[in-house]
Amino acid sequence: EAGVTQSPTHLIKTRGQQATLRCSPISGHTSVYWYQQALGLGLQFLLWYDEGEERNRGNFPPRFSGRQFPNYSSELNVNALELEDSALYLCASSNGQTGMNTEAFFGQGTRLTVV
Amino acid sequence: EDKVVQSPLSLVVHEGDTVTLNCSYEVTNFRSLLWYKQEKKAPTFLFMLTSSGIEKKSGRLSSILDKKELSSILNITATQTGDSAIYLCAVASTTWRGNDMRFGAGTRLTVKP
Numbered sequence: 001e002a003g004v005t006q007s008p009t010h011l012i013k014t015r016g017q018q019a020t021l022r023c024s025p026i027s028g029h030t031s032v033y034w035y036q037q038a039l040g041l042g043l044q045f046l047l048w049y050d051e052g053e054e055r056n057r058g059n060f061p062p063r064f065s066g067r068q069f070p071n072y073s074s075e076l077n078v079n080a081l082e083l084e085d086s087a088l089y090l091c092a093s094s095n096g097q098t099g100m101n102t103e104a105f106f107g108q109g110t111r112l113t114v115v
Numbered sequence: 116e117d118k119v120v121q122s123p124l125s126l127v128v129h130e131g132d133t134v135t136l137n138c139s140y141e142v143t144n145f146r147s148l149l150w151y152k153q154e155k156k157a158p159t160f161l162f163m164l165t166s167s168g169i170e171k172k173s174g175r176l177s178s179i180l181d182k183k184e185l186s187s188i189l190n191i192t193a194t195q196t197g198d199s200a201i202y203l204c205a206v207a208s209t210t211w212r213g214n215d216m217r218f219g220a221g222t223r224l225t226v227k228p
Binding site for chain 1: 121124207220
């Protein structure tokens with residue numbers, strides 16, 4: 001069974017550009033979470049999608065946005081990139097069914113570098 | 116607002132030491148608490164705790180949940196350099212938005228030879 005896959009693995013952009021990061025959850029998982037992990041820092045919650053809808057977002061500016069597609073894959077878009085957006089972006093998926101106690105599984109992340 | 120707080124943020128020990136990592140949470144409709152280890156990129160799952168007072172063990176790692184105190188600890192005995200990693204705590208809850216999972220910022224553990 002394939003795990004959570006993220007693409008691209010690495011991404012280099014210049015300040016002001018837009019970046020698009022992609023995540024494919026484990027088959028059967030409907031919930032997708034996005035996290036930002038800047039160098040040396042912990043996970044910062046970005047966005048949570050379930051069943052195609054945005055359920056919650058963290059304390060990030062509106063230029064961080066995303067969506068979830070009917071097949072439950074997800075995209076994270078970062079507009080007007082700033083140097084401090086350089087970080088590892090992790091995606092995790094879990095089974096969103098009520099009452100199910102399952103762990104979230106992480107992808108390998110996308111390392112975004114803004115120059 | 117739900118939150119998960121881990122302490123300490125970082126910890127440096129020597130091989131053979133025993134460490135205790137802490138996780139406290141404030142969530143409504145708690146379902147479970149999970150521990151992860153992040154060495155390079157993708158965090159890997161360690162334990163899931165749903166019942167208070169029950170210890171989960173895997174080798175030198177063990178964890179207990181205290182639902183009364185809304186907290187959990189992760190113990191690592193006889194630490195090795197390979198235990199150096201970020202340890203993440205997450206809490207799953209059922210909210211009006213659906214089944215949420217919220218992570219703490221993590222504890223960075225460094226084990227020196």
